[in-house]
Amino acid sequence: MSISCSGNAPNSRPGLGVLHGNLAWLNLVPFSLVWSVWLFRNEIVFKKKVMDWLQLELLIKLRLASWFKVKYPDCVISLDELMSDFSLVSSSSSWNHLPVSPARWCPPPTGFLKLNTDVALLSNVSGGVGGLLRNNKGDVLFEFSESTNIAPPAVLEFEAMDRGIRKFLNSPWAKNSRLIVESDCQVAVDWCLEKVAPPVPFRERILNLAALARTRGICFRWIARSCNIKADKLAKQGIG
Template sequence: MPAMLSHWFFSHSKVSTTHVRVLVPLLVLWFIWKSRNSARFEAASATPAQVIFRIEEFLDHMGTSHAFSRTSFAGDRDCPWARFGGPFRRDKDVAPVAWKKPPPGWLKLNTDASVLHGRASGGGVLRDHCGKVCFAYYKEFGELDVLEAEAQSLLHGLQLCADREVGALTVESNSNALVQLVCLDMGSKWPVCIVLREIKYLVQRMGASFHHVFREANSVADVLSFLQLGAQRVYVADAALPLRGQRRGSSGSSRSTSAS
């Protein structure tokens, strides 16, 4: 095992102590050790897929907190986390990204969340196959991290759908971590695991499908989640949707860009 790790660590001439080839093996060992302790002392089992997901989630959190530099991926620009290492030259394919209408007879729920100054809020919108708004919402959740806020916003949207006896439902979120937790039936830390249990119950009960989309295709929910309105709101028509410039305590004259 030491020989294998050394070969992995130093398998490229440009590898430094902060390189991803050094970091990933250490994380693999650390999360296996954590899973072993959880199994022994807390009777909590973890599959290999769950351990891999937790490692990938940890690396994603490191990337979003700007813990990487370009040298972390020297010689490994094809690494899935290299996007966190700053700009570099590469060929790019340009593809249009937009919200897509659901099939006739179906409804689509888009949800999102944001955390500003430690305060979490979420938003979402339900639309039909013509793109018409059935309802939209905004809700504040207090002090949560991003994943917890995403989960709470999704749960709130699903509860609103269940209250209205919505059928033939498809759901979209730009949180890839949340989509994997729900669709791959992976465990998570408390209290997210409690929220996930309720989400999975409602998804199964309504026969809904859940998919990841890019943020550009989730723009209405994204704008709603940032409004900071100070109270829970539910809107039942396109014309009732707030505008991007509307904020807590702002006047109507400050409205500028429509959330829709």
């Protein structure tokens, strides 16, 4: 299931200067809650999805943060930082006075682990895939750097996610934790979310992983390259 948000934020947008305390995001909570529960309920009824309270909580937080960023574009706090701590916007005066910095990796919510993966190519001669699994404290639970056959870049990005997911499922952490997979390749993420059709030569494998991810409640996210620096380094180390 995608953790991308759907639907539109409520239309009215009061000026930043007239908001007080944490009412700015609290006003969006009931909309995010009701809409997320309704969409989740539809997936249970029509797609036979199993009830998953952790994933529902993650979806509510992501939708709330996404709507807030749309409604108040002057806010420079990142999406992941908002999801982790909405008290960051408790003072409206700080939203547009914070220094703007590149997006950075943020730890997952409690109950989840994050897998970041990437790929590196050397002049279309050899390639490497790499990734690492981290908990909500930022501790590295495992990492990998491996060589790979040459293929289109998006296919290699999928390869990196596939290898990382299977390593997670074979690890002791798979029993008690949920997984968020992050990649800086939008095309590969969309394949896994079944938003676009994968290329025919790789279709069966990609669809099999997408089905496995649905069964295990694995979430996929696109992230900026600046959030994926460590995975990029591991991929370069894996070049054969």
